Amino acid sequence: xxxxxxxxxxxTATVVSVESLAEFPGILNNTDxxxxxxxxxxxxxxxxxxxxxxxxxxxxxxQALAPIAQRYQAVVVDGGTDTGVMxxxxxxxxELHATFPLIGxxxxxxxxxxxxxxxxxDAAPLEPNHTHxxxxxxxxxxxxxxxxxxxxxxxxADAPSITVLIxxxxxxxxxxxQNVNMGRSLIVVAGSGRTADILAAAxxxxxSDDRAKKLIQSGLVRSIDLxxxxxxxxxxIEAAFMIKR
Numbered sequence: 214x215x216x217x218x219x220x221x222x223x224x225t226a227t228v229v230s231v232e233s234l235a236e237f238p239g240i241l242n243n244t245d246x247x248x249x250x251x252x253x254x255x256x257x258x259x260x261x262x263x264x265x266x267x268x269x270x271x272x273x274x275x276q277a278l279a280p281i282a283q284r285y286q287a288v289v290v291d292g293g294t295d296t297g298v299m300x301x302x303x304x305x306x307x308e309l310h311a312t313f314p315l316i317g318x319x320x321x322x323x324x325x326x327x328x329x330x331x332x333x334x335d336a337a338p339l340e341p342n343h344t345h346x347x348x349x350x351x352x353x354x355x356x357x358x359x360x361x362x363x364x365x366x367x368x369x370a371d372a373p374s375i376t377v378l379i380x381x382x383x384x385x386x387x388x389x390x391q392n393v394n395m396g397r398s399l400i401v402v403a404g405s406g407r408t409a410d411i412l413a414a415a416x417x418x419x420x421s422d423d424r425a426k427k428l429i430q431s432g433l434v435r436s437i438d439l440x441x442x443x444x445x446x447x448x449x450i451e452a453a454f455m456i457k458r
Contacts, residue, residue, distance in 0.1 A: 216244050221327050221341035228339075228346040230321060234363060237347075241367055246314055246345060251287040251454040252369035253278065254361065254397065256388040257381035258297040261406055269439050270379060270405055274298075274305035276443035277450070278377065282306075282313040285454050290365040292357065292388075293317015293346050294324060294337040298379050303342030316368075317343045318361040320351030355384040362391035375400065375453045377446070381408035386424045393431045400449055404439030412436070 216229045227244060231237055241248065255278065259270060279302070282289050289306075291299045299317065306315050317339060324346075325331045325338045335354065339346055349360040365374055376392040376399045378385060385408040393399055403413030413436035415425035428434050437445045 216240075219326055219339075219346075224341065226339075226341075226344055226346060228326075228348060230348045231360075232350060234360070237364065238367060241364075244345065246316065246368060247286070247288065248368055249370040249372045250368065251285045251372050252365050252374035253282055253287050253289045253450065254365045254374065254376040254392055255289060255291040255298050255302055255379070256361075256376060256392070257379040257385050257402075257405070257409060258407070259301060259380055260297065260382070262380065266404065266406070266439060269442070270402075271301060271305075272443050273379065273402065273439075273446055274301045275308060277447040278302065279305035279309050279311055279313075281447055281450050281454070282315075283309060283311040286313055287454065288314045288316060288365075288368050290316045290318060290361060290368070292361065293319040293339055293343055295340040296337055299340050299343075303340040307342040314345060315343045316345045316347065316364070318347045318349060318357050318364050320354065320356045321348040322350075322352030322356075323354065324348065355387050358384065358387040358391045361388060362395045362397070365392070366395045366397070373453050373455075375450055377450070378402065378409055378412065380405045383408075385409075389428055390424070393428055393433050397433065398453060399428070399434045400446065401434060401436040402439050402446070403436045413438075 379402045401413045416436045
């Protein structure tokens with residue numbers, strides 16, 4: 214499918230439906246998405262956070278992730294829906310009036326376009342501050358995980374890329390695994406809850422989940438603490454982005 218435009222209340226975005234990974238490179242070349250750019254993948258969620266930790270997580274986006282993406286004109290890739298960390302990423306981009314590309318990768322069977330409704334309990338709308346969306350085959354959350362990881366790698370090409378994991382549920386384990394399988398470093402924010410806390414504990418030797426064990430064995434996982442604030446996360450991402458520059 215050729216790229217087309219969808220309209221939110223006050224802006225537009227580009228949306229492409231992709232049917233196979235084999236055709237993706239050709240489709241990418243037909244978009245205005247820059248390639249061989251530093252690429253930031255954001256995975257996880259924002260559930261079950263107390264108010265204080267919720268505020269700290271929000272600051273990671275407004276004080277670290279979005280400003281760094283803007284400074285390096287990096288491409289940011291996430292799940293694209295108007296929920297959790299994807300909503301926070303979109304809102305941070307809008308708040309900063311940023312211009313970096315923000316790309317959502319979502320299963321076509323579960324997302325609703327602007328003006329549409331769905332009878333599916335798990336359906337979710339697209340986040341309105343993203344610039345591009347790739348709608349990929351699938352009718353359950355997690356079907357997009359391999360796509361998200363490979364889309365990010367195709368965009369980055371020989372430029373640095375890094376994944377940040379905040380909070381998250383069951384699908385986040387698959388997102389993390391697919392990104393690590395692509396050889397991408399994974400930064401886990403300890404103290405943000407759920408998957409992130411389990412994986413961060415495993416980084417420090419407390420392995421309570423076999424999924425965490427496999428990820429740690431990759432040597433690509435490290436953690437920071439939410440209490441250390443945005444500066445700690447920013448330092449790691451900037452160090453990664455300066456490689457090969």
